[in-house]
Amino acid sequence: MSIQSEPGAARVRRLFWALWSVVLAVKIAVAARLPLFVDEAFYWQEGQHPAAAYSDLPGLTAWLARLGVELGGQHLLALRLPFLAVAALIPLMVVRITRRTFGDRDAWVAGSFALLLPLAGTLGILAVPDAMLALATLLCMDAGACLLRRIDASHALELALGLALGALSHYRFIAVIGVGFLTLLLTVEGRRALKDARVLIAIALGAAAWSPLVWWNYDNADAGLRFQLVDRHPWAFHSSGLWFIAIQALLVTPVLFVALIGAGRAGVRSPRIGARWFAMLGLLVISGFFVLGFFADTERVSFHWPLPGYLALLPLLPRLLAGWAPWLRRATAAVAGVGLLVVLGYYVAVSMPDVRARSAAEKWYPGNFAGWDEAADAVRDELRAMPPGTRVVADNFKLGAELGFALDDPDIVVLDHPLNRKHGRAPQLHLWGLDQDPRAMLAKGPVLLAVGVSEVEFKNVHRRNLELCQRVGPLPAARVLNVDHGQQRIALFRLDRPSSGACTAPAIAWFDRPSIGEHVRDRIDVRGWAFRQGVGLSRVEATFDGRVVGEMRYGLPYPGLDKSWPGLVDPNAPRLGFAGSVDVRGVGAGRHWLGLRLHGRDGAVESWPEVPVVVER
Structure with a gap:
């Protein structure tokens, strides 16, 4: 996309809508083929057990997942459609926010970069909280920028909506709230806004949206809060935070990353209160997560955490790019576009069984996307050969949720497993009553036990087998699935009655x-x-x-x-x-x-x- 060559807003607007349409069409096509991701399966399962909050998240993600399958049926695209719809609003919100401060042409340029930014352009392909978190952030940004200029009820209401959506999406939205509050305190206009009754009411309404999560934690010994803020993080300095910063530069694409940070630094010195608001929000969120990267969780995916900060800086980007040489502006857009294509290409590759199989020995093997459909087919075959009423039991929450989605059964019993605790899902399984004693189940009828062998480190497989023997008795000969050359290994055991004796595995x-x-x-x-x-x-x-x-x-x-x-x-x-x-x-x-x-x-x-x-x- 060449910015300098565009004579006016009309042409940039046409380019934006063309890009918006193509990106949305590609995302829908990818979402229809991409295998189920582990977290999506659990959010689906949560949606089948309606509640105001859950052990890992507030309720909104699960509600959207439930809405998708209720409207579109039990398949992947239906599950993801509400998230695709929310994600489609993100670049439109960027256009709206930028227009108010910088005018039409900058608005369409900023919106175009919201589509090209890989982390933002791929939102919605997975049924995860990030799309709604991004929308909530932009609503709060827009409302804040308007309230800093002139306080009115409509933008106070928009602030309340953004705060509520964020509170219902993820604990991580606390970072946006904290940075936003600090930014308001640092400006005269912000301190004035915080004294207005309309703004205070909006903040109170946003705070009220945390009530379900607060009540859930109060009722469950702070299990969710403890996992999100304590258990999952080492809270000790580790140098891998440097990799976090390097990965951010790659994911944003290096030239665009430099441009966004530069736009933020320039925005801090702008005479426009809206520009200073965007700059302070963006830089504080990004720097905060960069510092957190040296102390926080390194085992789970965290590369998407700073996205709200990049979104906050996008309205400032066109003014910075206007001062660059034409070739550098074109390079910024081109490299960002290539980055978007690479990430979309990754999802396309993951959706191709042959590519997954060829990558089985590689570090980037997409294990969290693989094996669930083959396991579901094998479970169906085994159930046809077993007595009517046979219950399926999974040995961990991942396999239980994936099989649940495939079999349309949200009540698959799950054994105690380190993964359940590592990912903060054990308390929720207990609340649903899905952590039953397998021996007691066997006393009532036959059970098909599905074990995710590859979910345990090789050095712990034997110990895990011995634990399974203690829980269900000697393990009979298994039907073993080696998906992608055995990178995903699943064992199915037909258990017809309680038994005891020496362990066989x-x-x-x-x-x-x-x-x-x-x-x-x-x-x-x-x-x-x-x-x-x-x-x-x-x-x-x-x-x-x-x-x-x-x-x-x-x-x-x-x-x-x-x-x-x-x-x-x-x-x-x-x-x-x-x-x-x-x-x-x-x-x-x-x-x-x-x-x-x-x-x-x-x-x-x-x-x-x-x-x-x-x-x-």
């Missing part, structure tokens, strides 16, 4: 050779170990690209595994090693996948996750 194996991504030529040297708790293995076969290519020598001495895996009981111990080779002379060059087929002494067969090797020619 699925097999566990390890490749000592080859290493992941190892380059090979004619033969692959294969070595490692494998065991099956309580049952033992009779033989181990190697697979290559899914085909059995030979039998390994199994039963080789491999001492020390009993110390590495406390509680290991296998009739073959300590002879749990395997070795052999795979001839790849007739195989084409490139990446291939080596796996194992593990045959239990009871006749059960399990496929072990594959590792990539690169055949050279």
Whole structure:
């Protein structure tokens, strides 16, 4: 988009509407194909249990998710449509806000950059709180800018609406409120506004919107507040905050990032009160989250946190760009557009099973988008073979919510799992009564237990199997799904009655050779170990690209595994090693996948996750 070459507002307006239409159409197409994201599944489940607030969030996100499926049916696009609609309003709000302070032409330019900014341009593709948080932020920004100039009831009402929507969306909106209040205190006009009864009433109405969340925490020993503000954060300095800043520059796109910060610095010195308001809001929000990045949660996604700050700076951007050289203005827009395409391209890639499979060994493998539909198909198959009335039980909230969405059953019982506590969902599952004792359920009828094996670190898989045995008894032979070469591994167990005895569990194996991504030529040297708790293995076969290519020598001495895996009981111990080779002379060059087929002494067969090797020619 060339800014300097546009003769007037009319042409920039046409460009904005063309861009708005294309981006919306692309987002709808992507949202219709993109697999279900874990958090979306849980928000859907919350929406099926209507409440004013939940353990992880206030109620609005769940209500929107419920609205989508009620209006459009039980499928992904319907779930996401309310969020797409809210996101479509974001650039329009940026246009409205900018026009009041800087005029038409700047308004359409700022709106266009709201579409090009990757973090903002992709809002709504997922049914998560960020779209409504962004809209609430812009409503408060607009109302604040108007109230600083002239106080009236209509903009006080807009402020109340923005504050209420933010309070009903996420705890994180507290940052916007805090920065906004501080900004008002720092200006004469702001202090005047804070004395006006209409503004005070608006603030009171916004504060009242926090009541459901406050009441939920009061009624549940502050479980939600404790998770959001204490449990999920280390609150100790860590240098990875530098990566947070670097990632922000990449996600915003480097030139646009510099431009927004520069626009904010210039805006602080502007004679226009509206410009100073936008600048102080934006810079304080961004710098606050940058500082927080050195002390806060590093395990969960947080790159979207500073988005309200960038939105606040967008109205200031056109004036800064007007002083840049034409080629630099074009480069800013072009690089931002490329960034938007990259993020949209990522979502498109995630929606393609073949691409997900090829990325199975990569760090960017989209595990939170993968496996739920294959698991749902397998669960349906298993239920058809089991007695009527069989209950499905999941071993963690992620799998429970995903299967719930696929099967249209929001009441799938979930076992206690570290993930439930790590993501703050355990209190909510307890309130719904979905943390039942599986043995008590088995006393009433058969159960299909779905276990997300890959949701546990490999070093903890054996311990998790032993815990499952304590809860449901010896585990029978499982139907094991290896999605994307086993990167997502799900085990299904048919349980028909309570049982006791020595623990039996699925097999566990390890490749000592080859290493992941190892380059090979004619033969692959294969070595490692494998065991099956309580049952033992009779033989181990190697697979290559899914085909059995030979039998390994199994039963080789491999001492020390009993110390590495406390509680290991296998009739073959300590002879749990395997070795052999795979001839790849007739195989084409490139990446291939080596796996194992593990045959239990009871006749059960399990496929072990594959590792990539690169055949050279």
